[in-house]
Amino acid sequence: MSVQSDxxxxxxxxxxxxxxxxxxxxxxxxxxxxxxxxGGTLLTQEGTLYPALHRLEKRKLLKARWGxxxxxxxxxxxQLTAAGRKxxxxxxxxxxxxxxxxxxxxxxxxxxxPNKDQAAWEGTT
Amino acid sequence: MSVQSDxxxxxxxxxxxxxxxxxxxxxxxxxxxxxxxxGGTLLTQEGTLYPALHRLEKRKLLKARWGxxxxxxxxxxxQLTAAGRKxxxxxxxxxxxxxxxxxxxxxxxxxxxPNKDQAAWEGTT
DNA sequence: GATGATACCTTGTATCGCCAGGTATTATAC
DNA sequence: GTATAATACCTGGCGATACAAGGTATCATC
Numbered sequence: 001m002s003v004q005s006d007x008x009x010x011x012x013x014x015x016x017x018x019x020x021x022x023x024x025x026x027x028x029x030x031x032x033x034x035x036x037x038x039g040g041t042l043l044t045q046e047g048t049l050y051p052a053l054h055r056l057e058k059r060k061l062l063k064a065r066w067g068x069x070x071x072x073x074x075x076x077x078x079q080l081t082a083a084g085r086k087x088x089x090x091x092x093x094x095x096x097x098x099x100x101x102x103x104x105x106x107x108x109x110x111x112x113x114p115n116k117d118q119a120a121w122e123g124t125t
Numbered sequence: 126m127s128v129q130s131d132x133x134x135x136x137x138x139x140x141x142x143x144x145x146x147x148x149x150x151x152x153x154x155x156x157x158x159x160x161x162x163x164g165g166t167l168l169t170q171e172g173t174l175y176p177a178l179h180r181l182e183k184r185k186l187l188k189a190r191w192g193x194x195x196x197x198x199x200x201x202x203x204q205l206t207a208a209g210r211k212x213x214x215x216x217x218x219x220x221x222x223x224x225x226x227x228x229x230x231x232x233x234x235x236x237x238x239p240n241k242d243q244a245a246w247e248g249t250t
Numbered sequence: 251g252a253t254g255a256t257a258c259c260t261t262g263t264a265t266c267g268c269c270a271g272g273t274a275t276t277a278t279a280c
Numbered sequence: 281g282t283a284t285a286a287t288a289c290c291t292g293g294c295g296a297t298a299c300a301a302g303g304t305a306t307c308a309t310c
Contacts, residue, residue, distance in 0.1 A: 003135060003219055005298050006266085010132030011227045012298085018231055028257050034230065041226035048298050050259065055297090073257055073306055092231055094128055099224050101166035102136045105159065106143055106217055130267050131296085137267085153288050173267050175290065180266090198275055198288055 010098070012044065012052055014091035017061065017080065021088055025077040026067075027053060053078060061087050135223070137169065137177055139216035142186065142205065146213055150202040151192075152178060178203060186212050 015034060024033040031049050034042050044052075053076075056062040061084035067075045080088065103109070140159060149158045156174050159167050169177075178201075181187040186209035192200045205213065228234065 002299095003138070003216060004223065006138075007135030007220070007223045009134045009266095009297065010128060011135075011223075013128070015227060015230050026257080037230045038226035039229065041222055042230070045299055046258085047260085047300065047302095051297080054259095069256080069307095071256085071307060075257070091128060092233070095132070095227070095231065096233060097166055098129065098132045098136075099228075101163035102140060102220070103224075104164065105140050105162045105167070106220065108217075108221060127268095134266065134297095151288080170268055171289085172269065172271095172291080176266080179290095194276095194287080196276060196287085200288070 008042070008044070008048070011042075011095065012048070013056070014088065014095050015042065016049075016052060016056065017084060017088040017091065020062065020078055021080055021085070025079065026075040027078075028075075030078075056084070060084075133167070133169070133173070136167075136220065137173070138181070139213065139220050140167065141174075141177060141181065142209060142213040142216065145187065145203055146205055146210070150204065151200040152203075153200075155203075181209070185209075 016030065019030050019033045019037070022033075024030045027046075027050055030053075031044050031046070034044050053062065053064075057064050057078070060081055062078045063081050064076050064078050067077050069075055141155065144155050144158045144162070147158070149155045152171075152175055155178075156169050156171070159169050178187065178189075182189050182203070185206055187203045188206050189201050189203050192202050194200055
């Protein structure tokens with residue numbers, strides 16, 4: 001398995017929730033949005049995405065209803081539940097903290113917020 | 126399993142390689158360095174770290190030799206091989222690209238400096 | 251009528267973080 | 281003396297999940 005796969009494991013859930021929050025509602029569209037909005041870096045395979053959506057639905061973070069495309073193809077539309085919105089916020093926070101911690105170790109200085117003790121840390125090695 | 130666990134999967138390898146490159150040589154020390162340098166955010170359990178070191182050694186990214194502490198306890202010291210250094214660079218690059226892509230989707234602009242006004246953007250949903 | 255795009259799904263495999271347990275030595279209490 | 285903690289290593293089994301590979305079905309295009 002590629003490293004991309006391992007990286008995706010922690011990021012897929014917040015990404016999906018975010019894309020749905022932005023108004024992409026069904027699987028195929030969500031996959032395309034992830035690919036497009038990531039500049040082609042993130043490519044969620046169908047065997048990854050659909051099970052993930054089902055898990056989120058099972059956990060009541062998403063609610064689903066069947067619909068149809070203008071051409072008559074069936075689509076399964078998802079939307080965030082209240083719990084889903086809450087989880088989205090929590091995961092975004094967790095992602096931020098986690099990547100900040102890793103970036104500190106990797107010596108990658110770009111951070112999200114105001115950061116006070118970067119300089120102090122830099123001096124201690 | 127916590128989300129932290131899933132996040133760690135993609136980051137553990139580059140983090141370990143980086144910490145060893147910085148001069149931490151044996152497991153116990155590496156674990157403490159990861160905890161300390163991440164500000165306590167990253168906590169690699171022994172059941173995570175030791176197998177990871179063994180995998181890296183098996184893949185010839187690390188070379189190991191047994192040693193002793195001043196008090197007489199045995200220690201297994203690791204160092205990067207040439208392939209390990211190369212992998213470290215590659216993984217750092219991959220980490221950067223990946224997190225940049227995710228941040229773009231999550232609306233976390235990858236910024237330099239203490240400026241963060243997401244608030245304006247947040248209001249537009 | 252073949253191909254490709256759209257749109258969904260599932261099974262099986264491999265991987266890996268973690269839990270829980272183990273072994274052993276040394277230092278520090280009490 | 282003898283717990284307890286800290287140091288320092290290890291492993292087996294479990295649960296979770298990304299992916300490959302396969303499937304079904306509709307519609308547009310050539």
